[in-house]
Amino acid sequence: MTNNALNEIPKAYNPSSTEAKWYKYWLEKKYFHSEPNKSKNPYTIVIPPPNITGVLHMGHILNNTIQDIYIRLKRMQGNNACWVPGTDHASIATETKVIAHLKELGISKYEIGRDEFLKHCWEWREKYGGIIIQQLKKLGVSCDWDRIRFTLDDDYYKAVLKAFVQLYNEGYIYRGYRMVNWCPASKSAISDEEVDYKTVNGKLYYFRYPLKDSDEYIVVATTRPETMLGDTGVAVNPDDERYKKFIDKKVILPLVNREIPVFADEYVDKEFGTGAVKVTPAHDVNDYEMGIRHKLEIINIFNEDASFNNNVPEEFRGLDRFNARKKVIQKLDEARLLAKTEDYQNKVGYSQRGGVPIEPYLSEQWFMKMDELAKPALDVVKEGKIKFHPSHWVKTYEHWMSNIKDWCISRQLWWGHRIPVWYCIGDDHCKLECKQPIVSVETPAECQHCGSKNLKQDEDVLDTWASSWLWAYDVFRDEKEQQYYYPTDLLVTAPDIIFFWVARMIIAGLHFKNNIPFRDVYFTSVIRDEVGRKMSKSLGNSPDPLDVIEEYGADALRFTVIYLAPLGQDVLFSVDKCEIGRNFANKIWNAGRFLMMNAQNIPVNKSLADKHSDFSDEWIISRFNHTLIDFTRAMDNYEINNATKIIYAFVWNDFCDWYIELAKNRLYSSSDEVKSALLTRALSLFGEMLKMIHPFMPFISEELWHLIEKRKDGESISVSHFPAADKNRINPSAEHEMEFVQEIITAIRNIRGEMNIPPSKLITAHLKSAEVKSYQADYIKKLAKVDELVISADVKKPKASASAVIKDCEIYIPLEGLIDLEAEKQRLQKEIIRLEGALAGIDKKLSNEKFVQNANPDVVKKERLKRDDWQTQLEKLQENLNSLN
RNA sequence: GGGUUCUUAGCUCAGUUGGUUAGAGCGUCUGCUUGACGUGCAGAAGGUCAUAGGUUCGAAUCCUAUAGAACCCACCA
Numbered sequence: 003m004t005n006n007a008l009n010e011i012p013k014a015y016n017p018s019s020t021e022a023k024w025y026k027y028w029l030e031k032k033y034f035h036s037e038p039n040k041s042k043n044p045y046t047i048v049i050p051p052p053n054i055t056g057v058l059h060m061g062h063i064l065n066n067t068i069q070d071i072y073i074r075l076k077r078m079q080g081n082n083a084c085w086v087p088g089t090d091h092a093s094i095a096t097e098t099k100v101i102a103h104l105k106e107l108g109i110s111k112y113e114i115g116r117d118e119f120l121k122h123c124w125e126w127r128e129k130y131g132g133i134i135i136q137q138l139k140k141l142g143v144s145c146d147w148d149r150i151r152f153t154l155d156d157d158y159y160k161a162v163l164k165a166f167v168q169l170y171n172e173g174y175i176y177r178g179y180r181m182v183n184w185c186p187a188s189k190s191a192i193s194d195e196e197v198d199y200k201t202v203n204g205k206l207y208y209f210r211y212p213l214k215d216s217d218e219y220i221v222v223a224t225t226r227p228e229t230m231l232g233d234t235g236v237a238v239n240p241d242d243e244r245y246k247k248f249i250d251k252k253v254i255l256p257l258v259n260r261e262i263p264v265f266a267d268e269y270v271d272k273e274f275g276t277g278a279v280k281v282t283p284a285h286d287v288n289d290y291e292m293g294i295r296h297k298l299e300i301i302n303i304f305n306e307d308a309s310f311n312n313n314v315p316e317e318f319r320g321l322d323r324f325n326a327r328k329k330v331i332q333k334l335d336e337a338r339l340l341a342k343t344e345d346y347q348n349k350v351g352y353s354q355r356g357g358v359p360i361e362p363y364l365s366e367q368w369f370m371k372m373d374e375l376a377k378p379a380l381d382v383v384k385e386g387k388i389k390f391h392p393s394h395w396v397k398t399y400e401h402w403m404s405n406i407k408d409w410c411i412s413r414q415l416w417w418g419h420r421i422p423v424w425y426c427i428g429d430d431h432c433k434l435e436c437k438q439p440i441v442s443v444e445t446p447a448e449c450q451h452c453g454s455k456n457l458k459q460d461e462d463v464l465d466t467w468a469s470s471w472l473w474a475y476d477v478f479r480d481e482k483e484q485q486y487y488y489p490t491d492l493l494v495t496a497p498d499i500i501f502f503w504v505a506r507m508i509i510a511g512l513h514f515k516n517n518i519p520f521r522d523v524y525f526t527s528v529i530r531d532e533v534g535r536k537m538s539k540s541l542g543n544s545p546d547p548l549d550v551i552e553e554y555g556a557d558a559l560r561f562t563v564i565y566l567a568p569l570g571q572d573v574l575f576s577v578d579k580c581e582i583g584r585n586f587a588n589k590i591w592n593a594g595r596f597l598m599m600n601a602q603n604i605p606v607n608k609s610l611a612d613k614h615s616d617f618s619d620e621w622i623i624s625r626f627n628h629t630l631i632d633f634t635r636a637m638d639n640y641e642i643n644n645a646t647k648i649i650y651a652f653v654w655n656d657f658c659d660w661y662i663e664l665a666k667n668r669l670y671s672s673s674d675e676v677k678s679a680l681l682t683r684a685l686s687l688f689g690e691m692l693k694m695i696h697p698f699m700p701f702i703s704e705e706l707w708h709l710i711e712k713r714k715d716g717e718s719i720s721v722s723h724f725p726a727a728d729k730n731r732i733n734p735s736a737e738h739e740m741e742f743v744q745e746i747i748t749a750i751r752n753i754r755g756e757m758n759i760p761p762s763k764l765i766t767a768h769l770k771s772a773e774v775k776s777y778q779a780d781y782i783k784k785l786a787k788v789d790e791l792v793i794s795a796d797v798k799k800p801k802a803s804a805s806a807v808i809k810d811c812e813i814y815i816p817l818e819g820l821i822d823l824e825a826e827k828q829r830l831q832k833e834i835i836r837l838e839g840a841l842a843g844i845d846k847k848l849s850n851e852k853f854v855q856n857a858n859p860d861v862v863k864k865e866r867l868k869r870d871d872w873q874t875q876l877e878k879l880q881e882n883l884n885s886l887n
Numbered sequence: 888g889g890g891u892u893c894u895u896a897g898c899u900c901a902g903u904u905g906g907u908u909a910g911a912g913c914g915u916c917u918g919c920u921u922g923a924c925g926u927g928c929a930g931a932a933g934g935u936c937a938u939a940g941g942u943u944c945g946a947a948u949c950c951u952a953u954a955g956a957a958c959c960c961a962c963c964a
Binding site: 011013014015167188198200204216222224225226235237269271273274275278279280281282286288289348392394395397399401402405420430438461497498502524528532533534566567568570571572574575579581582584585586587589591592594595596597598599600607635639643644650651658662663666670729748751752754755756758759760761763787836839840841843844847850851852853855857861862864872 | 900924
């Protein structure tokens, strides 16, 4: 016991005053720091690095709480736990933010140039990039902060380039002029995964394209009228009778007056639109493929910002695509070439970052060949070397990995890992020989071929995910550390980045390290608001976790989120649900407070720990060990939500509702030695219980752990030994005795409640049984508020009494003058009906010969025993009911 | 169009390989200043497990179909 004046322990737990104190203590003592240590098993997690543009939201809370729970648990279980934190430079997201920031200052990215712009980016990162990390600390996460990493740290940067160079040399990386998803807002290519498809209510426009030297038309349908300025063909299905006669003829493209061919291609769906398709090879993926097949001219009509370039008639030049659309429609209408328009719903790809519709756009980009790299990554998941939780994500993963396309890894941005490729633009005489670019981690001094020092580096940077895919091992400082910590144990992440990140980390790990990056992947739930909408800034339904922590405490928030989040299902969250966690914390607090208040007068004495115990002590220890077994199984299976419920039920129901209530009997009426022995045991168990709670609620458990016993400097529950289940302490006979007591107490309470007997009124009860021991009777008297308890095998039912039957024990409560006979009759009647129903069901089952023959004999035996029990109970209830008449 | 998941009490969800009278929390109702806690205690009400078939001695659980919901992938110019 510490010297704290216990009278000053507040009635309610106050999180704000304890959280900062303990977090500071933990960091000072470096409990979260890990160094390789051959004598201990590592347990490693790398954080999914939040973007430096991010602020903490509820998703982070869930995700990081789960990681912290496992890291803290494993640390307490004796592993060398290492949780590496860090942040992601988030190329496109950050660049967008910085551009917007500079725009407010009237500065343009292009005017100040690359170097100056990058300075602004770093400044921005210094200023805002650490916010989310500071916020995370409020949650109590036990990251090894000495290991914090940033994806643009010098050595990490180099590692990313090294990976690029290696893949290039192995032939997996190539450059090509291809159609990519182009984001006109950020003027950069983006990957397929960065495109979100939204359903848009648009129109389908039907245009007449006049045939050359004829007064006939072909009518084509389109949702993108403006692209007609880049049309270089009209396609029809080869089997379409309507159009056979037009194949290989020419049409005159309106507004442009270009002669373009009509050709046949299987791709065209006869049923859709008019069955004739305008073909714009430069601005549509399918058109591009047809263009290649039929050797059509490919005319790019857009600038990088999707405004029209000089390849269109003068009046359209410089227009943005939306105004151009209006103008094209208007002009065609004026020329009576607009046949009709109809409403049409289609899906438009939007840039995840730019928020504008993407354009299929032809440009020079770097790609990574994926099929060969993906194969082993598919296998390790199929074979279960990496396990997904919940496992159904395996199918999604398999589907994607078996249909994987080449990855566009270049971005036309400046903030990021600049592609380590140099082109010789040197002396005129060598131009022909130096077509091969120089690919190198270090900046080359001169051209390998001609010696020219006039080299120009590729302007583009790598896709962010082409850096974070190395996160699982390049966060570690050197080869030796990687040997020790890699593969990591657990990855906790949201399922929406399964392709962006999870799959690519597996690919990278297998390719570069020849080993899986992690053994288990926990896919978190999606946090939604109370009515099931995704949390978003624009809806304003996303609570600020820091406010929630302020109001309810970090422990309450952590516990509540996990309590509400079953594996693999969405969570409907609202701030007031944090009452679950807050109330639970308060319950724990007060249980501790109760024990400590009693220990003020009766000091604990460890030499008495094994003395003067009774069945209730044995029972609670037995229950605790059951709980540990269930808890461990749940955690092993990543049923973390189930684990919270197991803890909650033990603490609240077993420990508080029963054990402490029973303990009061002895605390108020025994010798000091008995009291001391009891308190010693209770506080010891409470301490073990706190350890079980600690990974979930680190602050309150640490605070109480220090309050219940004087700890040495440097001691902490966070590095204490997690209790291991001891099967020898499971005690069926104590559990039996306890259950019997609980059932009798509950039955008497039920009668009291139903008969409206005030709690203050002490009553007499008769138990017809030889089984009830005197020590059990004491508890029954206290908890059921009975002052006179008559126990005998030949108790006669007193008249005008309420009754109940527990196993073969009959309970009578004489209530002369008080009893409402009608109420008691109804109560019994209800119970009888219930039992009769149950009995009828089981009789039917037992009289079915097929059941008796086919079912497992144990099941049949159990059913028979049950039937007899119920039969006895029913008869007794019936007698009691009759005696009231 | 393809795939995944889901549908159990008013609400949010448990329910392990089929075998107790289908459970919990919140909410509701009744009672309680019981010497840890009203952020609490005791008691109660409330469900033909989405629907229809099937397999089985036995189905909330397995199979099929239907309806509804969510998400993912691919796409129709």
